[in-house]
Amino acid sequence: xxxxxVNWLAVILATVVSWGFGAGWYMLLARQWTAAIxxxxxxxxKADYTPYLWSVLCLAxxxxxxxxxxxxxxxxxxxxxxxxxxxxMWLGFxxxxxxxxxxxxxxxxxLTLIDSGYLLAxxxxxxxxxxxxx
Numbered sequence: 001x002x003x004x005x006v007n008w009l010a011v012i013l014a015t016v017v018s019w020g021f022g023a024g025w026y027m028l029l030a031r032q033w034t035a036a037i038x039x040x041x042x043x044x045x046k047a048d049y050t051p052y053l054w055s056v057l058c059l060a061x062x063x064x065x066x067x068x069x070x071x072x073x074x075x076x077x078x079x080x081x082x083x084x085x086x087x088x089m090w091l092g093f094x095x096x097x098x099x100x101x102x103x104x105x106x107x108x109x110x111l112t113l114i115d116s117g118y119l120l121a122x123x124x125x126x127x128x129x130x131x132x133x134x
Contacts, residue, residue, distance in 0.1 A: 006067035010133035014063035017129060018122040019056055025118050036111035059122060065089075066126040077134045082127025090120045 026033060034041050066086055067077075073088075074081035095116045102112045 003068065006064060007130065007133045010130045011060065011063045011067050013133075014066070014126040014129040015056065015060040018059050018063065018125045021121055021125060022055065022059075022118055025121070029114050032110060033114050036108045036114060062122060063126045063130065066123065067130045070127065070130065077131055079128050079131035082129075082131030083124055084127070086123030086125075086127030087120070090116075090123045094119045094123070 030041055034044065066082060066089070069089075070082050070085045071077050073085055095112075098112050098116050098119075101107075102109075
């Protein structure tokens with residue numbers, strides 16, 4: 001197994017599409033999300049681009065690992081297998097980590113639903129795009 005034997009075009013495309021989806025998701029749910037974190041929309045520093053840079057990096061890493069792990073776990077790359085691996089990674093690691101941390105932090109359930117729903121979509125987008133490129 002080579003850690004670099006992934007389709008990098010698929011990883012980059014999945015990163016771009018999932019980032020674009022996130023922009024739409026959080027614009028649509030901006031009021032609910034800011035309420036869930038205990039802030040008002042005007043409290044968010046829109047001039048700070050650091051979170052956007054981190055999000056691109058994190059989304060690229062997620063897409064890379066979906067591309068790397070899907071054929072290892074399922075035997076081949078396909079849209080179905082990408083979706084299955086994405087959903088399993090979300091259920092096994094993402095949402096469980098969020099619930100664990102958010103409960104200790106006293107975060108609102110609405111924050112967990114908004115953020116974990118977004119990350120489920122990200123992993124499904126990644127799995128589908130990477131599967132298409134097979």
